[in-house]
Amino acid sequence: MHKPSPPLEGPDAFQDKIRIVLVETSHSGNIGAVARAMKNMGLANLWLVNPNSFPDEASYARAAGASDILDRAQVVPTLDKALEDCVMVMGTSARGRKIPWPVMPPPEAAAIAAENSQRGCVALVFGRENHGLSNDELHLCHYHIHIPSNPDYSSLNLSMAVQIMCYELRMLYLRSLEEAEGSPYLKSMESPADAGWDVPLAKVGDVEGFFTHLEQTLHDVDFHRRDNPRQLMSRLRRLFQRAKLDQMEINILRGILSAVQKAAGVSGNTKSTQAGKASTGQESGHV
Structure with missing residues (x-):
């Protein structure tokens, strides 16, 4: 049904403590695209709340090598069920609210999510493709995440929104490696003076x-x-x-x-x- 997946990279804590939660996804292909976005950035914990169709061929086709993320995805009937064992919930929202709610951009949200993941699972919740999360669902969140897209064309594809958050988390993870044991991932290579250049600097x-x-x-x-x-x-x-x-x-x-x-x-x-x-x-x- 689908291609075998390469192994995930990174410690279990990084893969599993951040829970990506999709609420009532309409198009199963978007679920596969989200799985791919997650695996690109080393995340693995996907929960699906009452998806319209899953699993199916479209979701696995769009996963493109991230079928293992789909294989282990948890499907639950309600958002409450997806969040009950989490220590923190953060939901994406593009709307202003009558009652102000703590809201932050992706880099700050990723830092808070990473910090709280040391205590348990942190859920990042993404809403429906056509109208996002409801007010009641947003009330379940400790923080709202706002992605500052172009106000004249602010709608993001579901997998794009997930990719942005996963990227920010990935950068935090790589910085932690660099501080702890010296990771080459974030080091620039711009000249022969840098490690990795193929020819020595001229004398x-x-x-x-x-x-x-x-x-x-x-x-x-x-x-x-x-x-x-x-x-x-x-x-x-x-x-x-x-x-x-x-x-x-x-x-x-x-x-x-x-x-x-x-x-x-x-x-x-x-x-x-x-x-x-x-x-x-x-x-x-x-x-």
């Missing part, structure tokens, strides 16, 4: 050899005048230094310069070019 001597080669090549093709340099080389130096070049990138650039010199008929006529080739092991025209 200062090799970079300087490139700048010497660049200046000579620009002179050879009559682009740069040494008797009237202005700020050309300073600006080019600033540009390339900002790029934090790795060793392979230096070699590629040196190869391009050698090819330009060859095309201009001046290849190999300067000491600086020859010295540059020796420092990088770069043959003319070859990378």
